[in-house]
Amino acid sequence: MSDEGESQPAHATSEPGGERRTVSDPAALKALAHPLRLKILRHLAVSGPATSTTLAAALGENTGTLSYHLRRLESGGFIEDVPERPNSRERWWRAVRGLDVRRPAQDEMTDGEQAVAGALDRLRLDEDIELARRFTEGQGESEGWMRGSRSLSHLTKDEVTAFHDAYLDLLTRFARGPEDAPPDARPVLLRWFALPAER
Numbered sequence: 001m002s003d004e005g006e007s008q009p010a011h012a013t014s015e016p017g018g019e020r021r022t023v024s025d026p027a028a029l030k031a032l033a034h035p036l037r038l039k040i041l042r043h044l045a046v047s048g049p050a051t052s053t054t055l056a057a058a059l060g061e062n063t064g065t066l067s068y069h070l071r072r073l074e075s076g077g078f079i080e081d082v083p084e085r086p087n088s089r090e091r092w093w094r095a096v097r098g099l100d101v102r103r104p105a106q107d108e109m110t111d112g113e114q115a116v117a118g119a120l121d122r123l124r125l126d127e128d129i130e131l132a133r134r135f136t137e138g139q140g141e142s143e144g145w146m147r148g149s150r151s152l153s154h155l156t157k158d159e160v161t162a163f164h165d166a167y168l169d170l171l172t173r174f175a176r177g178p179e180d181a182p183p184d185a186r187p188v189l190l191r192w193f194a195l196p197a198e199r
Contacts, residue, residue, distance in 0.1 A: 023076075023077055023078075023099055023100070023101045023102070024101075024102045024103065024104050026104060026109055026110075026113040026116070026117075027076075028075075028076040028077055028078075029076070029101070029103060029113075029116065029117070029120070030076070030113075030116045031072045031073055031075065031076030031078060032076070032078070032101075032120055033116045033117075033119045033120040033123070034069065034072075035123055036059070036061065036065070036069050037069050037072065037073055038123060038124075038127075039059055040055060040059070040066070040069060040070065040073060040079075041073065041078060041079070041095060043055060043058055043059065044079065044093065044094055044095045045095050045177070045178070045187065046178065046187040047178060048094070048177065048178040048179050049082045049085070049092045049093060049094040049179075050092065050093060051090040051091060051092055051093070052066040052067045052070055052090065052091070052093075053090060055070075055093075070093055074093075077096060077099075078095065078096055078099070079093045079094065079095055079096060080093070080094060080096050081093065081094075082094050094177075095177070097177065100168065103117055128191060131189060131191065135148060145186065145188070152197060160194055163194070164194070167192055171190065
């Protein structure tokens with residue numbers, strides 16, 4: 001999720017050396033514009049595969065509600081069955097790997113699709129503001145786990161795009177799910193954005 005400046009490796013990571021798949025269909029992106037679905041994706045990314053029962057317990061929801069939202073995420077192409085557990089009594093879900101979620105250009109979306117994109121942006125903004133607060137308050141005690149950088153440069157629009165693509169390549173290089181992580185790894189939230197400075 002690159003979503004014009006936000007990528008999705010936190011929710012769906014690339015297989016090492018795997019092919020990146022792009023999701024830009026507005027109907028698929030609509031599946032993300034719900035707070036519970038974002039929580040489901042975050043839980044799967046942080047904790048690994050889960051059933052509707054384990055997700056319901058972790059997120060404080062009932063299994064019927066979870067099953068509905070899992071089906072929406074599956075139809076959007078964001079989650080899939082875990083093939084290693086085909087004989088389980090319950091369906092196990094994991095985040096789809098190799099996703100690069102990009103929103104269509106603003107002028108290619110209908111008014112309704114732009115409204116959905118705006119709702120998703122507001123959900124993410126609330127989370128990002130909370131993350132910035134945690135970063136500010138917790139950096140001193142993070143033992144090096146919290147890192148950040150701020151900068152200013154003079155770039156053309158093509159160079160901003162090139163920087164963004166290089167960032168996505170870097171995310172892909174370091175992308176790893178909980179099942180593939182070494183014992184001393186922790187889930188780490190990563191963000192970047194660029195905007196023109198006011199003169």
